[in-house]
Amino acid sequence: MNYILYQQPIINFITQYACNSKSELLAMVDDTHSTLRVDAYRVFENTLSNFQKLGVIEYSSLDRLLKSVAVNLKTTSKSESFLVSQLATWWKEWHFALSMHATSQNVFFPVQNIEHLTQDDKQLTRQHDLSEYINLFTQVPIPLFNVSMLTDNIIRINQRFVDVFGYTIGDIPTLNDWWRNAYPDPHYLMWVRQTWQQAISSALENDTDIVPQVYCVTCKDGSHIMMEISGRYFKNELLAIFKDVTEHLAAEDTLRDMAFLDSLTQIANRRCFDDKLASELELMHRKIKPLSMILMDIDYFKQYNDNYGHIKGDECLYQIAQCIAATISHEKDFVARFGGEEFVVLLPDADPKKVLHCALQIQQAIDQLAIKHEYTDIGYITLSMGIKTLHNPQCGDYIHFVDAADKALYQAKGRGRNCIVVSED
Secondary structure, eight states, X not given: OOGGGGTHHHHHHHHHHTTSOHHHHHHHHHOTTOHHHHHHHHHHHHHHHHHHHTTOOOHHHHHHHHHHHHHHHOOOOHHHHHHHXXXXXXXXXXXXXXXXXXXXXXXXXXXXXXXXXOSXXXXXXXXXXXXXXXXXXXXXXXXXXXXXXXXXXXXXXXXXXXXXXXXXXXXXXXXXXXXXXXXXXXXXXXHHHHHHHHHHHXXXXXXXXXXXXXXXXXXXXXXXXXXXXXXXXXXXXXXEEEXXXXXXXXXXXXXXXXXXXXXXXXXXXXXXXXXXXXXXXXXXXXXXXXXXXXXXXXXXXXHHHHHHOHHXXXXXXXXXXXXXXXXXXXXXXXXXXXXXXXEEEEEETOOHHHHHHHHHHHHHHHHHHOOBOTTSSSSBXXXXXXXXXXXXXXXXXXXXXXXXXHHHHHHHHHTTSXXXXXXXX
């Protein structure tokens, strides 16, 4: 097709408005009633009418025309380049809107990659259903796209899809292009494909919607967004529906953290410790590696509360908890408030020597805090500690493990406090 024949009206339009500054052009772009927008639509309408007379109605032809104009302008003017880019954006939107309107009126007006549809027996649904579908597709404020399951072409996307992900139909003309862009990590892409295919197979088998599943989608700008994606088949087409659940998942994470966080000391609570210990014991059974525990108690804490008050007592608990957490250096190690003035540290893969070294570091760190406690012989807060290491998975149950560490702790208290006892059970 000779695009030169249709370039002049576009060039005249660009020349007319290129004398404006970039800020003036931006203001006219934002104004839906500006002469710029009106004239741009007039040029679009005339060009499309000329193309339709030749039987050419795909947007790709308009896109190639605009590209040829950009080449023939042979200018570095920012205003001209901006106008060509803006025309491409508007024309794509207007072409899409016209195509959707034509489809709702039962007129054959193919849109991007929709050649496999016909006016007769390949419409999405019956006429009144199709009208409702078109209205939903264009107006619903969530991302949507249509896929031909015969060709894997993405037939259409709505504006919300572009706004959220940044991809236009030119970026993702086929389903494979979507996979490649949205899930660039090959391992994650493999999981996504398998999960999606299972969901589709189940939907086809049971004649139901595609069950929603959360996927991490990579946007065009490289950012990530958590999307719950579901869908529905319409004969040989698939409507994919995207729901942003990023904030919802963040809220769930916050609630989960709150459920497992001790509000006073801001470390893990007893419930979290129980879950962590159960998982570590299970892992220990599989790997047959040692698992160690340090159970510790603040010495004479009742006297501290009675004489300094509960507010100071709470401050003391917080300081002790944060000090222990800061002393634990290995990423696998875990610290929690066991209850009252007791704290616990789990150390996976740590032998007795390493655990004792860790306990001594905690003891030294607490000494350096030097929290004043006049109602003890030493004059400041100290900890008593009991240590237990499991080697044999056969005896690695919860009750035995905690009970052994607890007995060691009370032996430490019986020996005058501010000391460490290693369980030999």
